[in-house]
Amino acid sequence: MRLWFLLAIAAMQSAVLNGGKVIIEGQQASYAGKVIELATFADPFTGKDTILARCTVDTAGRFKAIVTIDQPQLLYARLGTFKGYLHAEPGQKYIISMPEWQDLSPADKLNPFFEPTEFQFIIENDTNSNSLNKRILQFDTLYFKQLARFTRPRTINKDSLNRAKDSLLKLVSDDAPAFFKDYVTHKIGLLELLAMQYRVKYLSKQYFEDKPILYYNEAYLDLFNRVYDKYFFYTGQSLQGKTIYTIINDRKNYRALDSLLQNDPVLREPNLRELVILKNIHDEFYASRFSRSGLLAILDSLTKLTQNQLHKRFALSIREKITRLMPGYDPPAFSLYDSQNRLVSLSDFKGNYVYLNFCSCQSYACLKEFDLLNNLARKYSNKNFVIVSIIIDEDTASMKPYAEKAGMNWIFLHYAHQPDVVKKYDVRGFPVYYLIGPDGKLLLSPAKSPGEYFELDLFKIMRSRGDM
Incomplete structure (x- = not known):
């Protein structure tokens, strides 16, 4: 008993000393030189990440990241084809193991619907069988088994649902962390919703009326988003x-x-x-x-x-x-390298009309419009008009013959320095075009291609603005 008391005091002192600091470290040789970003969700709705820490893996594959949080929450890292996650608690240190690195294929990099394979990090220094992460893993394993039963309509009734709930609640002990108790409560609410044995109005009252909002508990947010859908x-x-x-x-x-x-x-x-x-x-x-x-x-x-x-x-x-791609609003910013390894930013073209396109130098649909683009660039060269092509190929080699060809009068950039520019501009095929005005706002989103008589739209816009 005395040993338990001393360990408890030591744990509390450690938490006080570290405050909300969380240390996450590990070693995996195949990650040498990679940049690891630890993130959490930016908000409950958009699917965007908030990066909490960024570290570069050393030549031996070792890395260490430090984040500061004030309550338990889900953290994750996108690791090539994988997405690893854990539930971090303030003041804790996690030594994690990771799978061998697997690069995204060129097709996956361009696929806006690509979803990485998710896994829960194995925490090598977690020797406590009742830790938050082990409790959640144990609960989720049973939960998804129960959930599978309720995909078969004949098995659904309130009695079977109550038995499923009872089996899940047995995993919640009195000394369980509050985060885990809340996680279980709202997972059960989700089970009730998916089993269609309770009206949404009842679930709204049961789980949300006069209850604290759990902004960092993903089970709460999942139930919230489903209950208040439409x-x-x-x-x-x-x-x-x-x-x-x-x-x-x-x-x-x-x-x-x-x-x-x-x-x-x-x-x-x-x-x-x-x-x-x-x-x-x-x-x-x-x-x-x-x-x-x-x-x-x-x-x-x-x-x-x-x-x-x-x-x-x-x-x-x-x-x-x-508003990201709405006419009248700022388009996503980018800074990318050209064929001469010069960094070029969208903001560099402020004061010009920018005909922005995304293409591949290996795509016939793109290549057949290069002559039309070049003609446009020459014709409007004295009208504060520039063409910028962002090339979505594996490396810069494919674009160099075009970018450095004599007589090519527009700018070629490679996407590799900022690969998320593809998703930010919702590129789902080639080519894709946008027109940005001299004030930096989107004018046409998307714009027509040169072969679809884009020049007519450009002429009308320029004339209406007194630029022709």
Whole structure:
């Protein structure tokens, strides 16, 4: 008993000394020279990462990363074809093992739908059978077995659901970490939802009314996103809520929307209500039920009026995503190398019309338009007009013959320095074109290709702006 007490005191002292510091280290020879980024989700809606730490693996394959967190949360690293994750707790050190490095294939790099193989990191220095990560692994193993049973409709009823819940709850001891208890609670809520034995309204009240918002617990957020899916749409189906269309599409009034949603007893708590609004603005932007300009205006109002700094950050993240390729907004920035190894940034072309395209020098569809591009570049060379081609090939060798060919009058850049530029511009095939104005805002997104009479659109735009 005395030994246990001394160990507990030592653990508490360590946590106090380290504060919210988390150390993650390991060794895998095949990672030598690679850069490892430890991340968490930027917000519950956009799928974007927030990078918490970045480290370069040494020549022996050793690495060490330090992050600072104030509560347990999911951390992950994208490692070629893999995505490893663990649940980190403040003040802890994790020595992890990793699989052999596997590069993404050229096709996977360009595939916007590519999903890495996920795995939970093996923590070599975790000797506690009741640690948070081992508890979650044990729970998830049983949970997914139970979940598989409920994909067979004949096996679903409340009795079988209750038996499944009881078997899962047996894994939760009184001394379990609070994060784990919350994780289990909301995973069970998700099971209830997927088993279709409870109405969404019941689940909303049961799991979210007068409950703390667990921003860093992915089980809570998963259930939240499913329970409040299409909430604006369903609100508009009721007699009391049908004014939501006028409020968003015509009035574009955040305060009126906020007032309307207070009619739902579960959403009387302002922070939960704001979170529901943020989720639905994000989701509805990609549907066709509400005005995009109305949704964007309400998002901007929420950003200004919210007292919750986390919600402000979420709102800005959503705004960056939904306006990323919209005409009238800033396109994603990039800095890439040309064939002479000079770093060129999009901002370098401010004051010019930029006809931006993504292509491959191994694609016939791209190559057949090179002469048309060159003609455009020559014809408009004195009109503050530049053409920039971002080449999506394995290396720069394929673009050099074109970039350095005499008479080629436009700029070739290679994507390798910033490979995520492909996803940022939603490139799903070749070629893809955009037109950016002298003010740095998108004018045409996407733009037509030269063979589709892009020049006619360019002429109309330039003339309307007094540039012709």
